[in-house]
Amino acid sequence: MKGIVIKYNEKNINTDLIIPARYLNKSDPEHLAKHCMEDLDPNFHEKKRKLDATILVGGSNFGSGSSREQAPISLKAAGIKCVIAPTFARIFFRNSINIALPVIEFSNINEFNSGDVLQIDLDEGMLINQTTDKKFDIKKVPKFIQEIIRQNGLVNFAKKKLTEN
Amino acid sequence: MGLTISEKILRDHSQNPHVVAGDYILAKIDKCLANDITAPIAIEVFKEVVKGTNKGVFDLDRIILTPDHFTPNKDVASANQCKIMKDFAWKNAISNYFEQGRVGIEHCLIPEQGLVRPGELFIGADSHTCTYGALGAFSTGVGSTDLGVAMALGKAWFKIPESIKFIYSGELKKWVSGKDLILYTIGEIGVDGATYKAMEFTGEIIDNFSMANRFTMCNMAIEAGGKNGIINPDAVTEQYLREKNINQYKIYKSDDDAEYFETISVECGEIEPQVAFPHLPENSRPISEVNDMKIHVDQVVIGSCTNGRLEDLKIAAKIIENNKINPNIRCIVIPGTQEIYLQAIKKGYVRTFIESGAIVSTPTCGPCLGGHMGILAKGEKALSTTNRNFKGRMGHVESEVYLSSPATAAATALKGYITSPEYL
Ligand code: SF4
Numbered sequence: 322m323k324g325i326v327i328k329y330n331e332k333n334i335n336t337d338l339i340i341p342a343r344y345l346n347k348s349d350p351e352h353l354a355k356h357c358m359e360d361l362d363p364n365f366h367e368k369k370r371k372l373d374a375t376i377l378v379g380g381s382n383f384g385s386g387s388s389r390e391q392a393p394i395s396l397k398a399a400g401i402k403c404v405i406a407p408t409f410a411r412i413f414f415r416n417s418i419n420i421a422l423p424v425i426e427f428s429n430i431n432e433f434n435s436g437d438v439l440q441i442d443l444d445e446g447m448l449i450n451q452t453t454d455k456k457f458d459i460k461k462v463p464k465f466i467q468e469i470i471r472q473n474g475l476v477n478f479a480k481k482k483l484t485e486n
Numbered sequence: 487m488g489l490t491i492s493e494k495i496l497r498d499h500s501q502n503p504h505v506v507a508g509d510y511i512l513a514k515i516d517k518c519l520a521n522d523i524t525a526p527i528a529i530e531v532f533k534e535v536v537k538g539t540n541k542g543v544f545d546l547d548r549i550i551l552t553p554d555h556f557t558p559n560k561d562v563a564s565a566n567q568c569k570i571m572k573d574f575a576w577k578n579a580i581s582n583y584f585e586q587g588r589v590g591i592e593h594c595l596i597p598e599q600g601l602v603r604p605g606e607l608f609i610g611a612d613s614h615t616c617t618y619g620a621l622g623a624f625s626t627g628v629g630s631t632d633l634g635v636a637m638a639l640g641k642a643w644f645k646i647p648e649s650i651k652f653i654y655s656g657e658l659k660k661w662v663s664g665k666d667l668i669l670y671t672i673g674e675i676g677v678d679g680a681t682y683k684a685m686e687f688t689g690e691i692i693d694n695f696s697m698a699n700r701f702t703m704c705n706m707a708i709e710a711g712g713k714n715g716i717i718n719p720d721a722v723t724e725q726y727l728r729e730k731n732i733n734q735y736k737i738y739k740s741d742d743d744a745e746y747f748e749t750i751s752v753e754c755g756e757i758e759p760q761v762a763f764p765h766l767p768e769n770s771r772p773i774s775e776v777n778d779m780k781i782h783v784d785q786v787v788i789g790s791c792t793n794g795r796l797e798d799l800k801i802a803a804k805i806i807e808n809n810k811i812n813p814n815i816r817c818i819v820i821p822g823t824q825e826i827y828l829q830a831i832k833k834g835y836v837r838t839f840i841e842s843g844a845i846v847s848t849p850t851c852g853p854c855l856g857g858h859m860g861i862l863a864k865g866e867k868a869l870s871t872t873n874r875n876f877k878g879r880m881g882h883v884e885s886e887v888y889l890s891s892p893a894t895a896a897a898t899a900l901k902g903y904i905t906s907p908e909y910l
Contacts, residue, residue, distance in 0.1 A: 333677075333678075335876075337876075337877075348527070381678065382677070382678040382681065382711070385677070385678065385711070386876065387613070388524070388611065388612070388613050388627055388628070388629050388630075390527065390629045390630050390631060408678065408681055409681075410678070410681065410711060411681060411682050411711065411713055412613060412627060412628065412629055414682075415628060415629055415632060416629040416631065416632075419629060419631040419632060420631065463510045464510075465510035465511075465512070465643065466510065469643070474631075475631050475632070475635050475643075476531060476534050476535055476631065476634075476635065478635075479535045479635040479638060479639050480534075480535055480537075482512075482639060482641075483535060483536065483539060483541055483638060483639060484539060
């Protein structure tokens with residue numbers, strides 16, 4: 322996977338900031354995408370477009386707060402292909418994997434800036450910042466999780482299991 | 487090398503007898519739970535998973551559905567949500583659907599009904615599902631997709647967590663409860679201090695704690711980012727189960743040589759009743775400091791899945807008895823379940839509350855999540871026995887919520903500013 326970074330340094334970017342509760346009355350992904358990150362940065366979409374970014378980098382405890390699945394759904398629908406943060410709140414982490422949005426724990430986010438081009442190999446556990454020409458080891462994505470992501474999410478994964486049994 | 491109780495339960499529910507902390511497993515679950523907010527999405531997911539097959543729900547008796555958040559339905563939107571759930575329950579003959587009038591706040595109701603037992607693997611599409619660890623079950627909150635899939639497969643995926651062992655020792659000061667200890671603990675380690683980890687509560691203080699105090703502590707594990715809270719079953723647990731006529735369950739306990747990510751010893755002798763300031767549960771401060779600040783509040787809430795049990799109402803009623811609620815305060819008391827409500831009537835607590843000038847509501851989550859039955863106006867403050875004081879949690883975004891134990895809440899309702907019974 323290769324993409325350009327859009328970065329927010331803030332810690333505790335919670336699910337209310339990612340998708341405010343007032344927009345949860347409709348669940349279609351395009352509607353959610355439109356309001357994604359609105360309360361953190363009203364210019365999120367414009368910035369993202371200018372940078373042509375698809376990799377979101379955030380501070381620690383990313384996705385804390387409610388268990389709402391609309392948070393990762395809105396990010397994915399807004400064109401984010403991967404989120405990198407030092408730590409994630411665990412239900413957000415689960416929900417992201419369940420909808421096949423890769424989330425990567427990486428503590429030294431100072432190594433990335435908005436606009437950097439990253440090359441990521443999830444299976445091998447490797448990340449290259451092509452802009453700074455630095456290479457990093459990241460935690461390998463466990464086989465089990467790779468499988469869910471490869472099947473494009475938990476629903477398909479479960480469908481397959483159900484018919485196997 | 488020994489194992490923790492959390493590791494043992496997860497291992498026994500997976501197909502691989504050798505898995506250890508850090509491994510990912512697809513595990514068989516014993517029960518799963520959804521409520522009026524999370525069930526509708528989970529039901530959509532379930533339908534998608536079983537589409538084109540002749541499969542139904544994995545087990546008619548192991549799915550629990552509770553319309554408890556906006557009970558009784560507060561508006562058309564919440565009524566629609568509940569109807570989706572009810573239709574699904576009837577159509578699939580799900581036995582553990584609790585219609586309003588029989589439902590209660592899920593995390594008070596489920597243990598009360600004997601629907602969770604030691605050694606079980608329990609998931610709920612609600613973050614405070616971690617409450618049942620108090621009975622020695624592995625119990626954790628998940629998203630709606632997880633729940634929808636679980637209703638079809640009877641399975642869910644887990645990363646086996648490392649555990650943090652908390653050892654509570656010493657002699658508690660008067661008026662210090664499980665709520666105060668957990669607020670103190672979150673204040674020490676922070677709202678992400680236990681992210682992904684199992685929080686295992688041990689020590690002489692836990693040994694002597696009632697089930698109510700144990701539920702309260704496990705309930706708030708998520709507020710430190712924990713995956714679950716858990717307590718090794720003992721005589722107190724068994725007594726609780728005996729009273730419910732439950733005799734089939736499996737006891738797991740942590741081995742003496744189990745490996746922990748961290749062990750945190752808490753000497754409790756000097757801990758005072760705690761109050762968590764807006765807008766995070768980690769902002770806890772001792773009552774002596776808070777009392778001097780004379781923080782006047784507009785509303786006091788006594789209830790929720792954290793502190794809506796009979797013991798909590800009893801403590802509050804004893805403090806309020808023969809007194810009047812401060813003229814400036816709306817005091818709202820919410821029993822956790824119909825059974826607790828009934829007991830509170832029989833024991834005279836409800837009369838005490840009403841005579842003092844408090845409101846007693848039917849069991850509901852209501853104000854805890856800013857749903858209904860006690861919403862704050864712009865600029866208003868509340869002291870509440872609930873578990874979250876995030877911005878806007880109980881109403882307007884510019885309102886404030888402070889968290890405390892029932893004793894502190896009752897004293898505050900009488901005085902009008904945040905205080906504890908020792909200052910009355
Ligand atoms: S009482 Fe509050 S925290 Fe508990 S389940 Fe209800 S809304 Fe959630």
